[in-house]
Amino acid sequence: MSQRFQDAVVIVTGGSRGIGLAIVQRFAEEGAQVVIAAKNPARGPQVTQALRQQGARVDFIGADVTQRDQAEALIAQVIERFGSVDVLVNNAGAHEKAPFTDESEDLWLRMFRINVLGTVFPSQAAVRHMRARGRGSIVHVASKAGVVGEPGHAAYSAAKGAIIALTRAMAVELAADGIRVNAVCPGPVLTDLLQEAVPDPDQQQRLVAHAPLRRLGLPADIAGAVLFLASDESAWCTGQALSIDGGMSILL
Ligand SMILES: NC(=O)c1ccc[n+]([C@@H]2O[C@H](COP(=O)([O-])OP(=O)(O)OC[C@H]3O[C@@H](n4cnc5c(N)ncnc54)[C@H](OP(=O)(O)O)[C@@H]3O)[C@@H](O)[C@H]2O)c1
DSSP, X not given: OOOTXXXXXXXEETTTSHHHHHHHHHHHHTTOXXXXXXXXXXXXXXXXXXXXXXXOOEEEEEOXXXXXXXHHHHHHHHHHHHSOOOEEEEOOOOOOOOOGGGOOHHHHHHHHIIIIIHHHHHHHHHHHHHHHHTOEEEEEEOOGGXXXXXXXXXXXXXXXXXXXXXXXXXXXXXXXXXXXXXXXXXXXXXXXXXXXXXXXXXXXXXXXXTSTTOSOBOHHHHHHHHHHHHSGGGTTOOSOEEEESTTGGGOO
């Protein structure tokens, strides 16, 4: 395993399970000091303990990223403990589905609060620090739902589309400060989020029946792309939204 992130300080929001946990594991394998930021006070510390027993350099900081003060406290604590933030991965997110006409105002606000503001607040705090250092890499986790039309979750899709627009806006504004901003757009990946959205295994398989690569994604599929975008291997790449979806978004 290469050591692209030897001694880099990496924050992964929502790193306690699913896609975020796979991202945490890959960064740790490549030498990073990783900080998991998540909400559940039991799960995060348990996962952190288990990873440490395997030799990973991982810490947990409890933070609800939808609260600006907690996002700011997260970045401040990481700088205090580890001296810097080299990479921020805004992975925390949530999904709710309903027919378009049944999506309440509260559901729209919840989807935008966790998926959009939960990306904006940690980014703002991290950028203030990265700007002073003249470097940094930020990767947002958007979704295929923000790239192509999908029925049944308009609010989630709009929020993920907003993250893609945010990626471009941040990239152009922050490039002169040495900060790169990119996004990944996963298709359906086997995690708790997918199990809740689509509990029936047959229905899960139907999601990918016509996909070019004919399978659901695994969290590790997304982690590899995130590490590429965070690393110097993508040094001339900013403002991009990379689809990792088994080819689903290229279909007519
Ligand atoms: N799975 C898919 O098919 C799929 C497809 C496209 C995009 N995505 C996106 O990929 C990302 C990860 O998805 P996943 O499937 O791995 O989800 P997941 O299994 O539901 O995990 C969500 C993670 O986000 C954290 N989180 C939720 N709300 C938070 C908050 N307010 N503050 C801090 N942390 C919070 C959770 O922490 P706690 O456990 O502490 O609550 C958990 O670690 C999300 O942005 C999702 O929209 C997923």
